[in-house]
Amino acid sequence: MAKQSGLTGWLNPVLLTLWVGALWMTAITASVLFKTIPDHMLAGNVAGKLFTIVSYIGLVSGLLLLIxxxxxxxxxxxxxxxxWVILIMWILVLIGEFGIQPLLAQLKASALPNDVMQSVFASRFKTWHGVASIAYMIECLLGVWLVVKSN
Structure with missing residues (x-):
């Protein structure tokens, strides 16, 4: 991103730092949660909340950067x-938050009172969770590319 003065001179790097930093920190935190908390349902619920927060950070930051x-x-x-990289990242956030996450939530709800991984929905959940994980990692890597190219 070209150097600008005034509001965009500091706002763009802040938005980019917030978004990409949150992406990577949440990925690390989710990993720590699952290694630290024995109850994987609880760890998953906490991680899910963090990913939702990061999605909204990405939606706002990405939209402002695009505008x-x-x-x-x-x-x-x-x-x-x-x-185009910002747009692709923003679309990945939309797909993840409003497409894949509701599907995962429905699979979890359908499995209650059991853990989804102990239910007939485990295979579908694993597949969609894998898709979400790949999309998230692509978003993280594109974010690193943005940070490098914006300097």
Whole structure:
């Protein structure tokens, strides 16, 4: 992202730091939760809350970054790799939060009172959780690319 003065001069790096930092910190935290808390249902619930918070950070940050790119560069923003990486990350957040997460929540609810991993829904849950994990890792790696390219 090009150097700008005024509000966008400090806002863009803050938004990018907040988003990408939250992505990586939540990934690390989720791993620690599952290694530390013996009750995996509880660990999963806490991790799920953290991932939801990060999704909303990403939705707001990504939207503001996209708007800023369009406001400063007009239609030429569509020719910039940074714009497309932010857009792809933002779409991944949308898909994860409003597509995959509700599906995972429904599978968990259908399994109650049992843990979803001890139910007939375990295979579907594992598959969709894997899809969500891959999408999240792609988002994390694209975020690192953004941080490197924005300097």
């Amino acid at each position: 800023q790119r369009l406001a400063s560069d007009g239609f030429s923003a569509f020719k910039q790799g940074l714009f």
